[in-house]
Amino acid sequence: MPQIPTIGQRISKYQPINESAKGPALEPNKGYRLQKLGRDLYMITDNVYQSMFMVYDKGVVVVDAPPPYEQYIKKAIAEVTDKPITHVVYSHSHTDHIGGTKNLELGKDVAIIAHDETKRLLQRAKDPNRPVPTITFSDKYLLKAGNQTLELSYHGNGHEPGNIFIYAPEQKTLMVVDVVFPGWMPWRRFAVSQDVPGYFAQVEEINSMKWETLVSGHVQRTGSHADVALQLEFMNDLKREALKALQSTKPGEEIDEADKNNAWALFDNYIDRVAIQIVNALTPKWSTKLAAFDVYIWDQAYAMEQSLRIDQQ
Ligand SMILES: [Zn+2]
Incomplete structure (x- = not known):
């Protein structure tokens, strides 16, 4: 059996990363990689974090702005369009996924959409890097932007209160952050889940839903149903x-x-x-x-x- 260091025990070398967990390499000298997920929907990643943006006839909808690479989001958008950002969707309140929002230098009219709980947590945090949402919902929200649609929905406290599912029906892409880790062991303690039974239920739910591409907010590549099934098998x-x-x-x-x-x-x-x-x-x-x-x-x-x-x- 491999050497498994216990908590607090330093180790000189961890086990090598499985080939199946690796994603495409970053583009040289860029710091990020852009991946098309369907009509005018893109994932940005630095192969650790993942976010999305969607282009419609009048502008761009950004989903999350992780501070490790938020400086690249405008650059990545400029690769495909010169339209302005008109909407930002927050997957949840955690700063490592939306703490780059202020640096997007949003215009005054930009709508920031999130769950009610996310607004509550951000009002409490008073963090200038994470502006408080301007539109919130408790159960479902249909974001229609020109010829594009995002279905936002809340499935309870799996990761933290307010963490939502973001589904692009035409592109058959589901984004749920900090719950599934394609090819990888979940981040420690079920990704610091605040409700472990709720976390298990959400992975089951993601497994049973119909979609083709999963954007999970982390790791090196998008996810498939096989990835979710494998994580669920591990959890069980x-x-x-x-x-x-x-x-x-x-x-x-x-x-x-x-x-x-x-x-x-x-x-x-x-x-x-x-x-x-x-x-x-x-x-x-x-x-x-x-x-x-x-x-x-x-x-x-x-x-x-x-x-x-x-x-x-
Ligand atoms: Zn989180």
Whole structure:
């Protein structure tokens, strides 16, 4: 089995990235890559973050502005049109996906569209880099821009409150950020999901929806149904092994007598043994199937056992 460093343990070299997780290389000296997703719909990526823009007869709709490359968004748009940005859609409130919005130097009339919860979180944050939305919705919003359509919808708190699904029906492209990671292990602790049962439900929902291209907000390429199915299989294996480990492990074993009146230590010892069992069970099958399995499997194991204990999903 490969060496899987535990949390807090430095390692000199991680496992190599799977070929299946890699995307097309960035264009030299550009810092980003532009990918056409259908009629006048484009993904911009630096092969770590992903955002989109859609061109219609009078302007451009931008979806997210990740600060790692927001300076390239205008340049990327200029590659295909000289029309102005008229709308910005926020996938959710997190600064790593929309914190570049201020630097887009939007005109006064530009509509910023997001979920009600995103507005609430941004009003609280008072962050000049993330202007507060001017149009919000709670359930569904149909964005008609000239001859183009985006269907925005809310499916609950999977990642954080207000994280929406963005669907381009003609281009059969679905954008959902920070939930699915095509070819990769999800970012730590189910991408810092605030509601693990809600996260599982959203991945199931994305799996059962009809679309052809998934823009997931991260990693090196767009996603397919096979990518979602693979992540779901991993998640279900993880859940099953975590349940098994919780059932077969007893608190209070293998701990020094003197520590038994230290409830936190007793639980730490118990949960560590549960996590070790989970990681050992998953490593043979999964260490070569998802890129960066070794980087985040411990985080996923701890997030899973915790959710099973406290959410009883
Ligand atoms: Zn996020």
